[in-house]
Amino acid sequence: MTDKPRLIEVAFPLKQTSIDSVHEKNVRHGHISTLHIWPARRPLAACRAALIATLLPDPGNKKERAEILEKLGGIIVDKTKKKKLPSGKIEETYTQETEGGILHWGRETSTDLDWFREKIKEAYGGRAPKVLDPFAGGGAIPLEAMRLGCEVTAIDINPVAWFILKCTLEYLQKLAGQKLRLPDFVLKDRDFMESFFKAQGYKGASLKSQLEKLGCNKDNYIQLSYIEVEAATLEADLAWHVRAWGWWVLQQARRDLAKFYPTFADFEPIKESEKEWEKREIKRVPILEDGNLDIKTLNQEFSEEYLKDSYNPRWVPKPTVAYLWARTVKCKSCRATIPLLKTRWLCKKDKKRVVLTMEPKAEKTGVVFGVEIGVPVVGGNAAQKRAHDKKIGAGTMSKSGASCPCRPSIMTMGDIRLEGKAGRLGAVMTAVVVDGQDGKEYRLPTAEEIEMAAKAEKELESVFAEIPFGLPKESIIEDAKHNTWCVQYGIDKFYKLFTPRQLLTLGIFIKSNRCVQEIMHIAGYPSDYIETIIGYLALANNRLADYSSSVCSWHNSKEEMRNTFARFALPLVYDFTEVLPLSKTSGGYLGAIDWIYRYLEHALNAVSNTHLPTINKQSAIESVEGNLDIILTDPPYYSAIGYSVLMDFFYVWLRRTLYGLSAEFDKAFQEPLAPKWNHKQNDGELIDDASRFEGDKSKSKANYEDGMYRVFQNCHKALKPEGRLVIVFAHKHPDAWETLVSAIIRAFYAYPFYIYRRSINQK
Numbered sequence: 001m002t003d004k005p006r007l008i009e010v011a012f013p014l015k016q017t018s019i020d021s022v023h024e025k026n027v028r029h030g031h032i033s034t035l036h037i038w039p040a041r042r043p044l045a046a047c048r049a050a051l052i053a054t055l056l057p058d059p060g061n062k063k064e065r066a067e068i069l070e071k072l073g074g075i076i077v078d079k080t081k082k083k084k085l086p087s088g089k090i091e092e093t094y095t096q097e098t099e100g101g102i103l104h105w106g107r108e109t110s111t112d113l114d115w116f117r118e119k120i121k122e123a124y125g126g127r128a129p130k131v132l133d134p135f136a137g138g139g140a141i142p143l144e145a146m147r148l149g150c151e152v153t154a155i156d157i158n159p160v161a162w163f164i165l166k167c168t169l170e171y172l173q174k175l176a177g178q179k180l181r182l183p184d185f186v187l188k189d190r191d192f193m194e195s196f197f198k199a200q201g202y203k204g205a206s207l208k209s210q211l212e213k214l215g216c217n218k219d220n221y222i223q224l225s226y227i228e229v230e231a232a233t234l235e236a237d238l239a240w241h242v243r244a245w246g247w248w249v250l251q252q253a254r255r256d257l258a259k260f261y262p263t264f265a266d267f268e269p270i271k272e273s274e275k276e277w278e279k280r281e282i283k284r285v286p287i288l289e290d291g292n293l294d295i296k297t298l299n300q301e302f303s304e305e306y307l308k309d310s311y312n313p314r315w316v317p318k319p320t321v322a323y324l325w326a327r328t329v330k331c332k333s334c335r336a337t338i339p340l341l342k343t344r345w346l347c348k349k350d351k352k353r354v355v356l357t358m359e360p361k362a363e364k365t366g367v368v369f370g371v372e373i374g375v376p377v378v379g380g381n382a383a384q385k386r387a388h389d390k391k392i393g394a395g396t397m398s399k400s401g402a403s404c405p406c407r408p409s410i411m412t413m414g415d416i417r418l419e420g421k422a423g424r425l426g427a428v429m430t431a432v433v434v435d436g437q438d439g440k441e442y443r444l445p446t447a448e449e450i451e452m453a454a455k456a457e458k459e460l461e462s463v464f465a466e467i468p469f470g471l472p473k474e475s476i477i478e479d480a481k482h483n484t485w486c487v488q489y490g491i492d493k494f495y496k497l498f499t500p501r502q503l504l505t506l507g508i509f510i511k512s513n514r515c516v517q518e519i520m521h522i523a524g525y526p527s528d529y530i531e532t533i534i535g536y537l538a539l540a541n542n543r544l545a546d547y548s549s550s551v552c553s554w555h556n557s558k559e560e561m562r563n564t565f566a567r568f569a570l571p572l573v574y575d576f577t578e579v580l581p582l583s584k585t586s587g588g589y590l591g592a593i594d595w596i597y598r599y600l601e602h603a604l605n606a607v608s609n610t611h612l613p614t615i616n617k618q619s620a621i622e623s624v625e626g627n628l629d630i631i632l633t634d635p636p637y638y639s640a641i642g643y644s645v646l647m648d649f650f651y652v653w654l655r656r657t658l659y660g661l662s663a664e665f666d667k668a669f670q671e672p673l674a675p676k677w678n679h680k681q682n683d684g685e686l687i688d689d690a691s692r693f694e695g696d697k698s699k700s701k702a703n704y705e706d707g708m709y710r711v712f713q714n715c716h717k718a719l720k721p722e723g724r725l726v727i728v729f730a731h732k733h734p735d736a737w738e739t740l741v742s743a744i745i746r747a748f749y750a751y752p753f754y755i756y757r758r759s760i761n762q763k
Contacts, residue, residue, distance in 0.1 A: 047144040048072075048103055054630055054726050055120045055129060055148065071112040074101025117149040128611060129629035132718065134620035134711060137161050139168035141632055142613060146173070147606045150630075152613040155620060157675055157685060159668040160647045162617035163654060167539055169613045171532040172238060172600060176608040179235040183523055186244040187234075190216040196240060200233070239600035241529070242536045245516055246593030249537060251290065252512040253505075253589070254582050258291030260452050260501055261580055265298060265317045270310035270437070277313040284448065285317050291582075293317060318434040318441065321585050322561055323453070323578040324356075324554055325499075328426040329402060329419050333409035337366040338402050339428055340416070340574035341395030345556045346371070346431055346442045348389070353377070354442045355393050356431055364406040369430050371442050397574055420489030420572070427499070427550075429453065430575070433559075435585065440559050457500035463507040467514075468659040471495045471503070472652040474672045476570065476645075480690040480700070483642035484570040486551070491572065494652050497564075502548045505581050509544060509589065510657050513537050517661065531661060536600075538657040540592040542650045547587035550576045561587055568641045570649065617668055619683050620711045626718045634728040635711070638704060638736035639688035644674045677703070686711070688739075705739045705746075712747035 052072060059065055077099050083091045098104065102113045121127060131145040136154035138161065145152045146169060154165050186192050190211065197210045210233065236244070267280040286294040298315045299307060306312050324346070326339040339358070347354040357370035375392065379385035396402045401412040411419075419425055429445045464470045472494040478487040491497060498506070516537060520530045551564045554577045561577045564570070579587035620635075636643060655669040677684035677692045686707040693699040715725055729740055 047140045048147070050726065050728070051131075051141070051144050051148060051150075051630075051632060052116060052120075054632060054724055055123065055150070056116075057123055070101070071115055072101055073103050074098035113147070120148055120150070124629060130627065131630045131632060132624060132628050132715075133633045134624065134631070134715065135633045135635045136165055136615075137634070139165045141634065142169055143603070143606075145630075145632070146610045146613060149610060151611045153616070153624070153628075154613060155616045155618055155624070157617065157619045158644055158647055159617060159674055160650050160654060162615065162668060163535070163658075163665075164539070165615045167535050168603075169607075170615055171535060172603050173607045173610060173612055174528060175238045175532060176604045177237075179237050180241065180525070180529065182234050182236050182240065182244055183248075186247055187214060189247065192244070192247055196236065199240075237604060238529075238532065239597050239604060242533055242600060243593060243597045245520075245533050246537060246540060246589070246596075248519075249509065249512040249516065249540075250582070250589050250593075252515065253508050254291035255289070256291075256508050257505060257582060258287050260456050260504065261320060261582060262446075262448055262452060263287075263293060263317055263319055264434070264446065265315040266436075267313055268316055268437075269313045270316070273311040273313075275311060275313075282443075282446070283315055284446075285315075316437065318436050319583055319585075320580045321433040321435050321440060321583065322554065322580065322587075323429055323445065323449070324431040324433065324575065325427050325550070325578060326430050326575045327572075328428050329411055329416055330424065331404040331407065331409055332411060332415060334364065334404065334407040336360075336364055336404055336406035337426070337428070338396055338404050338411060339367060339430065340397055340402055341430075342397045342574055343393050343395045343556070345389075345393040346433075346554070347440070347559055348393070348556045349559075352439075358405060360406045367405050369444060371431060371444055373442070395575070417488050417490075420491070423490055425490065433554075435583075453499070453501050456504040459504050460500060460507070463504060463511065467507055467510055467656050469656055472656070474648070474652050477648070477673070477676070478691070479642040479645050480695070480697075481639060481642055483568060484645055486570050486572045489572045494649065497549045497551060497570070497649070499550055499578060502550070502578065505548060506541065506545055506653065509541050509581070510653070513541060513657055514660075534658070534661055536596050538654055540589060540596055541657055542653055543592035543595065544581055544587075544589050545650070545653050547579050547592075548581060550578075552577045552579065552587075563587070564649070565646070568646060570646065620686065621683050621707055621714070623714050624718050627720060628718045629720060629723050630726070631715045631719060631723070632726045632728075635708065635740070636685070636687045637729065637731050638733070638739065640731055640736075641687070642689065643687065644676055644685045648673050688736075701735065701739060705743045708740060708743035709746045712744055716748055 049072060052068075056068065059068065075098065076096050079095050079097050081093050081095060083093070100110075100112060101107070102110060102116065107113070120129065123129075128149050128151045130153070131142070131150040132153045132155070133141045133145075134155045136142055136156045139154055142152045142154040142165070152169070154169060156162050156165060182196070193214060193216060194207070194211060197207050202210050263285045264282040265285050266282055267277075269275070269277070283298075286297050288294050295317065298317065302312075302314055307314060326341050328337050328339050330336070331338050341356075341358075344356040344358060345354075346356055353375040355372050355375050357372050358367045359370070360367055377385055378388040396405060401410045401414075402416060403410055416425075429450055432443055432445050432449065434441050434443065460471065474494050476484050476487050476492055476494060476497075478484050482488075486492075486497065495503060513534065516534055517530060520533065525533075546563045546565060547561065549564045551570060551573050553562045553566070553573050553575065554560075555562055561579055579585070581587075581589050584590050651669070651674045652672075658665045658669060660666065675684050677689075686704060688700050688704045690697045690700040693703065712725070719725060727740075727744070729737075731737065
């Protein structure tokens with residue numbers, strides 16, 4: 001215990017209406033002198049700025065403060081960007097960008113960063129300060145602390161967050177600077193090796209020479225016995241090995257999945273032609289044994305000379321981007337099948353307007369869909385145009401429920417929920433989005449596409465029989481905030497969030513992932529590399545799951561899909577989108593690997609020569625080792641987000657992917673779902689959720705305050721006498737602020753302390 005006052009900083013959002021009331025209440029009781037304001041946002045740049053402001057002492061003069069700010073944020077400069085339009089004209093746009101500084105991601109090796117590291121060490125007597133985040137989540141704060149040269153401890157109770165912390169902080173720090181030879185299988189792929197050599201700086205003649213030495217020819221074929229490339233040239237860092245093994249997993253999955261995702265071709269010329277040619281029905285593109293498209297066979301009816309002329313029509317493959325679906329319900333009046341559509345607009349742009357048409361069948365048992373392209377704009381002013389568009393694109397859904405297109409009748413929301421709980425909600429494929437020569441195109445699904453989507457269900461049992469824990473039949477928990485309100489419609493198990501084909505896809509990717517461990521052992525990879533690469537592949541699987549559920553939807557103005565967690569909820573989406581996992585388009589597995597590769601490419605530089613972090617899977621209520629300089633944390637936002645019930649979506653897939661990789665993982669994911677609140681141990685996830693206290697809101701609120709009190713008490717004990725605690729917090733309700741501040745006051749009541757207030761706009 002020390003007589004020296006402890007500095008506490010509470011971060012408030014800039015537009016928090018309850019600040020004044022909380023401030024006045026606590027000042028009135030003599031607990032707080034002033035409050036310190038930080039912008040409560042999660043981006044890495046904000047974490048970086050907050051850390052620097054916390055770690056560095058005030059220089060005490062305007063000149064040195066200005067120097068710190070410039071090295072932090074850089075300077076603003078005017079930029080002119082030129083873009084060539086389709087008409088051939090050059091369009092110039094004027095923007096303002098920053099130069100220098102360390103806030104932008106990608107400036108990991110700048111002299112400014114080295115300057116900050118030295119200044120921070122100097123402020124702590126020539127050593128690295130010790131920083132703790134007891135609610136570390138995905139690791140934004142610990143990553144930035146590592147980047148600034150600190151010794152970091154990151155804690156989280158949720159196994160998903162703990163695993164992400166390992167991938168964000170630990171794995172790449174362990175393997176930064178290390179290189180291994182690329183595996184032989186990836187040397188067979190010309191596109192992959194061309195990308196790899198380009199990243200090493202090869203271009204032009206030198207690039208061509210390396211590919212020729214490797215044995216790659218224009219037919220994308222290689223004979224390994226003729227490899228002449230120097231061994232050092234094929235040495236690659238962790239980012240490229242993750243990309244290589246991701247490529248391998250994709251090839252394995254493609255063999256099994258390609259038949260379930262048929263690609264079709266249109267008969268048309270490559271270039272617009274005035275020649276007359278007869279339109280033909282679309283044709284399925286044949287596939288090779290490895291699941292890739294057989295383009296040669298597709299156009300074997302034409303001579304090489306004919307195909308050289310781009311104005312001659314031929315079969316042009318148009319890869320599928322997404323399948324659009326609508327849930328269905330039987331009308332209680334006429335028993336017709338009602339498609340649940342919020343809108344029938346497929347694409348709504350200024351120069352591209354496509355709508356899904358819908359007409360009742362002759363026998364009034366359902367509807368017949370069509371696709372109308374080039375929908376005209378009607379109306380004299382903006383309001384009239386909006387009204388017309390709303391009318392012609394209206395779906396069947398409204399706040400009242402679903403309107404039957406065959407008879408004047410409505411299925412109320414209550415009716416739909418009852419049908420859902422009885423397992424009587426169906427689904428129908430309404431349209432297919434394909435990648436055409438001039439952008440995305442829309443058409444009706446073929447009979448074969450509908451058939452293959454249904455056939456996937458027959459394969460589920462055999463695929464998941466080989467996967468630990470089988471189909472994800474764990475229950476979806478509904479919390480007090482109803483973050484998982486899909487449960488109200490009968491989607492109460494995790495496997496029900498997916499179509500049969502989506503489940504099959506995720507199962508096959510998990511199987512392929514689980515094969516990697518044995519193959520890497522045979523290839524002679526070190527054990528730390530094996531665990532690391534499989535870990536990142538598991539993350540790619542989880543991202544694929546995020547883009548491959550029946551909660552995904554189509555953004556008709558951007559022509560792209562929204563992922564499952566477009567917001568913090570698992571709702572029921574009436575008209576949902578199914579992505580093609582094998583494609584290069586957004587949401588596919590390749591895109592997931594690419595995002596991880598891009599992160600690793602930057603982060604490997606960012607954390608090189610930094611201290612190895614300590615990552616613990618434990619409750620923030622548990623005591624931590626002391627002697628800390630800084631505790632900077634972003635605690636759970638009271639009742640705003642049901643973190644654990646939502647993260648269970650990823651938990652169930654990680655559990656199946658990582659099982660058997662190590663005893664540590666098996667222990668972390670031993671339970672069917674992630675920890676919530678354990679009443680016997682009086683410990684667990686700290687959020688305000690009345691459903692965990694039999695609906696008693698007062699008990700839930702008291703539990704949150706008491707838990708936070710114990711967390712901050714431990715923080716106080718773990719800090720050095722001159723240490724600092726910074727709390728970033730955001731919530732729109734005054735109760736949340738009152739509860740959090742009360743917990744801080746209780747934890748530090750016996751010790752003298754100050755809480756400072758400074759406007760974020762203060763210079």
